[in-house]
Amino acid sequence: xxxxxxxxxxxxxxxxxxxxxxxxxxxxxxxxxxxxxxxxxxxxxxxxxxxxxxxxxxxxxxxxxxxxxxxxxxxxxxxxxxxxxxxxxxxxxxxxxxxxxxxxxxxxxxxxxxxxxxxxxxxxxxxxxxxxxx
Amino acid sequence: xxxxxxxxxxxxxxxxxxxxxxxxxxxxxxxxxxxxxxxxxxxxxxxxxxxxxxxxxxxxxxxxxxxxxxxxxxxxxxxxxxxxxxxxxxxxxxxxxxxxxxxxxxxxxxxxxxxxxxxxxxxxxxxxxxxxxxxxxxxxxxxxxxxxxxxxxxxxxxxxxxxxxxxxxxxxxxxxxxxxxxxxxxxxxxxxxxxxxxxxxxxxxxxxxxxxxxxxxxxxxxxxxxxxxxxxxxxxxxxxxxxxxxxxxxxxxxxxxxxxxxxxxxxxxxxxxxxxxxxxxxxxxxxxxxxxxxxxxxxxxxxxxxxxxxxxxxxxxxxxxx
Ligand SMILES: Nc1nc2c(ncn2[C@@H]2O[C@H](COP(=O)(O)OP(=O)(O)O)[C@@H](O)[C@H]2O)c(=O)[nH]1
Ligand SMILES: [Mg+2]
Numbered sequence: 472x473x474x475x476x477x478x479x480x481x482x483x484x485x486x487x488x489x490x491x492x493x494x495x496x497x498x499x500x501x502x503x504x505x506x507x508x509x510x511x512x513x514x515x516x517x518x519x520x521x522x523x524x525x526x527x528x529x530x531x532x533x534x535x536x537x538x539x540x541x542x543x544x545x546x547x548x549x550x551x552x553x554x555x556x557x558x559x560x561x562x563x564x565x566x567x568x569x570x571x572x573x574x575x576x577x578x579x580x581x582x583x584x585x586x587x588x589x590x591x592x593x594x595x596x597x598x599x600x601x602x603x604x605x
Numbered sequence: 606x607x608x609x610x611x612x613x614x615x616x617x618x619x620x621x622x623x624x625x626x627x628x629x630x631x632x633x634x635x636x637x638x639x640x641x642x643x644x645x646x647x648x649x650x651x652x653x654x655x656x657x658x659x660x661x662x663x664x665x666x667x668x669x670x671x672x673x674x675x676x677x678x679x680x681x682x683x684x685x686x687x688x689x690x691x692x693x694x695x696x697x698x699x700x701x702x703x704x705x706x707x708x709x710x711x712x713x714x715x716x717x718x719x720x721x722x723x724x725x726x727x728x729x730x731x732x733x734x735x736x737x738x739x740x741x742x743x744x745x746x747x748x749x750x751x752x753x754x755x756x757x758x759x760x761x762x763x764x765x766x767x768x769x770x771x772x773x774x775x776x777x778x779x780x781x782x783x784x785x786x787x788x789x790x791x792x793x794x795x796x797x798x799x800x801x802x803x804x805x806x807x808x809x810x811x812x813x814x815x816x817x818x819x820x821x822x823x824x825x826x827x828x829x830x831x832x833x834x835x836x837x838x839x840x841x842x843x844x845x846x847x848x849x850x851x852x853x854x855x856x857x858x859x860x861x862x863x864x865x866x867x868x869x870x871x872x873x874x875x876x877x878x879x880x881x882x883x884x885x886x887x888x889x890x891x892x893x894x895x896x897x898x899x900x901x902x903x904x905x906x907x908x909x910x911x912x913x914x915x916x917x918x919x920x921x922x923x924x925x926x927x
Contacts (some may be wrong), residue, residue: 475637506724509705527629563677
């Protein structure tokens with residue numbers, strides 16, 4: 472059954488405004504053969520949890536472009552765990568180097584900087600999903 | 606225990622009791638047509654079949670998702686538990702898809718609404734198998750009505766209209782939609798027309814065009830199957846204006862086809878069509894198996910070498926078709 476497409480819920484949390492980055496990621500994942508459940512901007516944790524449940528998603532992708540990633544991303548991980556949903560959270564955006572380890576420690580499965588290539592983005596999602604499933 | 610490891614009957618029981626995660630998982634099995642799909646259908650079938658299934662179709666951008674969100678909101682206020690199945694095309698090149706309907710629906714509908722996005726994939730037997738399967742499980746879990754959103758292109762609509770009790774075709778001003786709908790064969794599928802974006806100029810022209818087209822396409826303006834003339838409703842999905850009228854028209858359609866026996870007939874036909882579609886898929890699989898069998902390689906080579914005609918080869922192979 473491994474040729475079933477990976478389903479990714481893609482969202483931007485909180486009030487951070489533009490959607491250029493997240494749209495680019497959506498197309499990258501689609502072109503890598505994945506099904507992207509696109510939630511867009513200004514999402515709450517509850518919205519993302521709802522979508523993961525109803526869509527039976529394999530992963531959550533968060534696009535972050537402000538300084539709040541250090542609190543928002545770990546809270547998303549917690550909200551999913553609280554709902555008993557075992558799906559990896561992958562964060563993309565402008566994340567300073569010194570924040571990478573703290574995010575990983577709090578359960579973020581992968582972190583992608585703005586310089587990541589399409590192949591790297593897709594590979595990070597694939598391997599995060601494979602690790603959970605295995 | 607992780608929900609992924611639960612036995613199917615337990616998963617099903619949980620879903621019926623309202624566990625949305627369990628329901629989400631069941632729908633994945635159905636969509637994948639994997640080994641769990643048939644046992645799930647067996648459990649769901651006796652509980653399903655009475656819910657109202659509404660298809661909502663039309664061009665991309667016509668406002669189907671926004672309108673569906675408004676409808677779901679309204680239905681919630683009426684005390685009904687609606688679910689949405691939103692179908693979008695997969696990329697034929699990569700098999701991937703961007704499923705963006707939740708964005709517009711969540712603008713209006715409550716976060717508790719059950720919304721499932723589905724890509725057309727390379728489903729064997731098309732969506733003709735997956736869609737009724739998903740609707741059956743949603744129905745069995747107490748969702749009624751089930752609203753199915755699809756983009757108005759070709760076979761997908763035909764498959765979905767086959768699953769719906771009431772098919773709504775959404776048109777908008779400024780796109781020559783009446784003509785488009787006619788070309789795409791959507792006119793024949795429509796039980797009801799909605800002219801959305803009625804806040805925009807030209808909405809009344811669309812209404813008039815549709816009216817005219819109905820006059821031309823049926824001598825009496827009435828649908829041959831139902832004896833009904835499709836109503837035309839004006840909506841503005843951004844504000845929700847017209848959504849109550851739309852729902853009332855959907856209910857009138859249902860009442861009419863219930864009264865004249867069409868609903869029962871449609872449902873019976875639909876079940877037979879589903880059995881037929883499944884048989885066709887199974888037959889196709891068997892044919893492919895036979896064709897790739899080592900024992901027929903020689904025969905197929907002779908067809909290629911023009912010493913055996915295709916018709917002769919196929920009747921020879923057909924003898925093993927059982
Ligand atoms: N002016 C106007 N815009 C609308 C209306 N309904 C939807 N829209 C807009 O049309 C665009 C497409 O809507 P969407 O629901 O995604 O259409 P879909 O592709 O048919 O599902 C969005 O920007 C909506 O906000 C309406 O009644 N009036
Ligand atoms: Mg839509």
